[in-house]
Every structure is written in C-alpha cells, then in structure tokens.
Amino acid sequence: MKQIAYTSFIYDPQSECFxxxxxxSIKSYLEIVEEAYKKDGGIKGQRTQLKTKSALSxxxxxxxxxxxxxVIPPIVLGYLVNPQDKIxxxxxxxxxxxxxxxxxxxxxxxEENKSNNIEEIEEIEEIEEIEEIEEIEIEEIELVIIDGMQRTTALYEAMEQNPTIAGNTVRxxxxxxxxxxxxxxxxLILNTGQVPWNLxxxxxxxxxxxxxxxxxxxxxxxxxxxxxxxxxxxxGQFQAKDIIDLYMAFxxxxxxxxxxxTLSDQFTKLDFIESTGNENFNEIFYKILKIICKIDNLxxxxxxxxxxxxxxxxxxxxxxxxxxxxxxxxxxxxxxGYPGEEFSEEEIKENYERVIKKLENFCNEISSKIRxxxxxxxxxxxxxxxKISGKTSGIGRFERNGFKEAFSFLIVSPRxxxxxxxxxxxxxx
Numbered sequence: 001m002k003q004i005a006y007t008s009f010i011y012d013p014q015s016e017c018f019x020x021x022x023x024x025s026i027k028s029y030l031e032i033v034e035e036a037y038k039k040d041g042g043i044k045g046q047r048t049q050l051k052t053k054s055a056l057s058x059x060x061x062x063x064x065x066x067x068x069x070x071v072i073p074p075i076v077l078g079y080l081v082n083p084q085d086k087i088x089x090x091x092x093x094x095x096x097x098x099x100x101x102x103x104x105x106x107x108x109x110x111e112e113n114k115s116n117n118i119e120e121i122e123e124i125e126e127i128e129e130i131e132e133i134e135e136i137e138i139e140e141i142e143l144v145i146i147d148g149m150q151r152t153t154a155l156y157e158a159m160e161q162n163p164t165i166a167g168n169t170v171r172x173x174x175x176x177x178x179x180x181x182x183x184x185x186x187x188l189i190l191n192t193g194q195v196p197w198n199l200x201x202x203x204x205x206x207x208x209x210x211x212x213x214x215x216x217x218x219x220x221x222x223x224x225x226x227x228x229x230x231x232x233x234x235x236g237q238f239q240a241k242d243i244i245d246l247y248m249a250f251x252x253x254x255x256x257x258x259x260x261x262t263l264s265d266q267f268t269k270l271d272f273i274e275s276t277g278n279e280n281f282n283e284i285f286y287k288i289l290k291i292i293c294k295i296d297n298l299x300x301x302x303x304x305x306x307x308x309x310x311x312x313x314x315x316x317x318x319x320x321x322x323x324x325x326x327x328x329x330x331x332x333x334x335x336x337g338y339p340g341e342e343f344s345e346e347e348i349k350e351n352y353e354r355v356i357k358k359l360e361n362f363c364n365e366i367s368s369k370i371r372x373x374x375x376x377x378x379x380x381x382x383x384x385x386x387k388i389s390g391k392t393s394g395i396g397r398f399e400r401n402g403f404k405e406a407f408s409f410l411i412v413s414p415r416x417x418x419x420x421x422x423x424x425x426x427x428x429x
Contacts, residue, residue, distance in 0.1 A: 075148030309385025326403020402427035
C-alpha cells in the first residue's frame with residue numbers, strides 16, 4: 001500500500017465528483033502514474049512531453065531544480081470510478097473516500113477487467129473547441145493525467161539524475177468521477193481552455209508585493225500608483241506601471257520587449273526564467289533603480305539644458321520611459337549576458353561590480369560637472385535631441401534600442417569622456 005497523506009475532500013455537486021488533495025512521495029507518484037504516462041496521460045489530445053528546443057531548455061531547468069529538492073505545484077489526476085461502487089455521493093464520508101482510494105486506486109494489483117468500466121467515446125487527433133468534448137477519447141485505463149505531463153516527465157528525469165529525491169513529497173489532486181466527460185472537461189479548463197496570458201499580465205498579478213518591496217528597499221523612490229495620472233513633480237517620482245515595464249525589460253534583457261507577447265513565445269519565457277533564476281536578481285535590479293534615482297536627483301531641477309527638442313530640462317531625462325528602459329537593458333545585458341547566454345554566479349558577481357562601479361563614476365562625473373558649471377556641455381542634450389529626431393514611425397522602438405546602445409557603450413568603455421556627445425552618437429539614426 002502506498003504512503004499517502006490526505007489534506008482535503010471537496011464534493012462537486014454539478015459534476016458529481018470528488019476533489020481530493022493529497023501528498024505522497026515522488027517514488028509512489030511515479031509508480032501510480034506509470035501506465036497513464038506511457039499512454040501520454042491517458043487522454044487523446046493531451047499534450048505529450050514537449051520536445052522543442054526552448055521547451056526542453058525550460059524543462060532541463062525544472063529537472064535540475066527538482067533534483068535539488070524544489071517543490072512543484074500540485075499535479076491533477078483523474079480516476080474513472082465504476083458506477084457500481086456508489087462512492088460519488090455527497091453522503092459519503094471522508095473516511096469512505098480515503099478507504100476507496102487506498103483499496104482500489106492504490107491497489108498493488110489491478111484487475112484486468114477494470115478497464116471495462118470506461119465508457120469510450122470517439123477519438124480525434126487534436127482538441128480544438130470545448131464544444132467538441134464528445135469527440136475526445138479516454139484511453140482504456142482508469143487513471144489519467146489531467147494536468148502535469150511536463151512536470152511528470154521532469155520528475156522521471158530528476159529521479160534518474162538524483163535517486164535520493166525518491167522520498168521527497170509531491171502534491172496531487174485527484175478527481176474521482178464516473179463520467180469520462182468530467183475528466184475531459186477538467187483537462188480543457190486546466191489546459192486548452194485557458195486564455196493565454198502575456199508576461200505583463202503575469203507580472204502585474206504580483207505587482208502589489210513587487211511594488212511594495214521596491215519602495216521598501218529604495219528610500220529614494222516614490223511610485224505613482226497604477227490608477228493615478230499624476231505627473232512627476234520631484235526627483236525619484238515614477239509611474240508604478242513604468243517600473244513594471246523596466247522589470248520586464250531587465251528580466252528579458254531586451255529593450256524591444258513586447259509587453260503583449262504571449263507565453264507561447266517560449267524563448268521570451270526562457271529568457272525571463274534564466275534571469276530570475278539568479279537569487280540576487282531583484283537586488284541587482286533594485287541597485288540599478290537606485291542609480292537611476294541618484295542621477296535623477298542630481299539633474300532633475302536643472303533647466304535650459306537645450307533650446308529645443310524632447311530633452312530640454314534635467315527632469316525630462318528620466319521622465320522618458322525609453323531612456324530608463326535603455327539603461328536597465330544595457331545594464332542587464334552587461335551583468336547577466338545576452339538572452340541565451342549563461343554566466344556563472346562568479347562571473348555575474350564580477351560583471352555586477354564592474355557595471356555598478358562604472359555607473360557610480362558616471363554619477364560622480366555629473367556631480368563634478370554641476371559644481372564646475374559645465375553640466376550643460378557635459379550632458380550635451382543638443383546632440384541627443386538631434387540623434388533622436390526625424391523619426392515618424394516606430395519612435396518608441398527606435399529610442400529604446402538607441403538608448404540601450406548608447407548606455408552599453410558608456411558602461412563598457414574604459415575611457416573618461418569630456419562630454420556625452422560620443423555616447424549619444426551611438427544612437428543609430
């Protein structure tokens with residue numbers, strides 16, 4: 001008998017099924033799902049283990065994490081009950097459900113004729129619409145993997161990599177039903193039926209804690225809330241939604257990051273996973289924000305730095321989101337590497353120290369030029385305005401990438417510049 005701990009039992013009167021949450025060892029789970037896994041989850045149309053290069057890279061990361069003991073979200077399994085068992089009533093107690101699972105679902109030997117309990121329905125090659133539910137086929141086994149094929153594959157591979165994790169805990173949700181359509185419906189809702197979220201939507205779900213943490217860690221910053229249209233009136237004031245965009249640009253290491261990109265873009269997802277996988281990711285991002293605030297504080301009240309153009313006063317510099325995105329992307333690339341490039345923890349640390357030192361020196365140079373009265377010539381907004389002018393389409397993309405190139409040159413160049421003309425000239429017209 002398998003070792004299993006039950007955490008909750010919920011009866012669904014609409015579909016007349018039970019949802020049972022449980023915990024068990026990885027070894028027990030893999031033994032239980034072995035037959036279903038061999039048949040691609042037990043549901044025709046269910047996604048098999050993904051095999052694209054980007055998906056394999058993401059799963060490789062998950063496998064490595066699992067081998068080190070990470071915890072994954074619950075896997076959802078379905079079990080087709082024989083109606084004669086009369087176990088799917090709200091009158092059944094938790095003890096009765098538990099006894100059923102122990103005596104039937106986790107029986108060491110499965111009778112051959114149990115598969116006859118399954119009502120077959122026509123088979124199709126792909127699941128397209130929820131209205132076509134009657135065309136999907138449940139394979140002739142009782143247990144099916146409704147949601148978790150990729151995680152199950154990763155668990156098998158992690159066990160091969162590190163057999164000592166066999167006793168680690170995995171959470172499983174069981175759907176017990178006597179209707180095959182109920183299992184298919186659950187699969188559609190959990191997988192195919194979902195509306196794809198873009199990465200911005202996902203980040204915005206956690207923007208509350210993220211924004212709170214930013215304000216807690218950066219004394220110099222004051223964030224204007226998402227539902228406010230307040231203009232910047234002091235140094236260090238920024239729209240919260242702009243900071244979310246900076247976070248995404250920093251994580252994807254892409255100044256031209258499309259905030260509406262869906263998660264079907266596995267490479268964008270992979271870039272973000274690789275970046276945020278660094279345990280110091282947020283601290284690195286916060287330090288770059290602090291430097292932006294420091295520069296903003298130095299030049300915010302400076303006026304008449306240029307006669308005309310987008311950048312005339314000091315406050316205009318970081319009021320521009322394209323300028324901020326260009327800086328954080330350039331810093332991210334120099335510290336974490338280009339998308340697809342991997343640095344060791346030691347390399348990231350060395351890159352971080354080098355980039356921060358360069359940007360701190362840039363702040364010191366600005367401060368020095370302010371004291372000497374040479375700040376207007378040093379910032380050279382006249383050249384900057386000339387380099388970004390003349391575009392009639394794709395202005396945002398042009399400016400983001402232009403600032404990224406300019407700040408990348410500023411960061412990597414070992415030279416000390418008398419002014420920023422040579423920096424702004426790296427913005428390609």
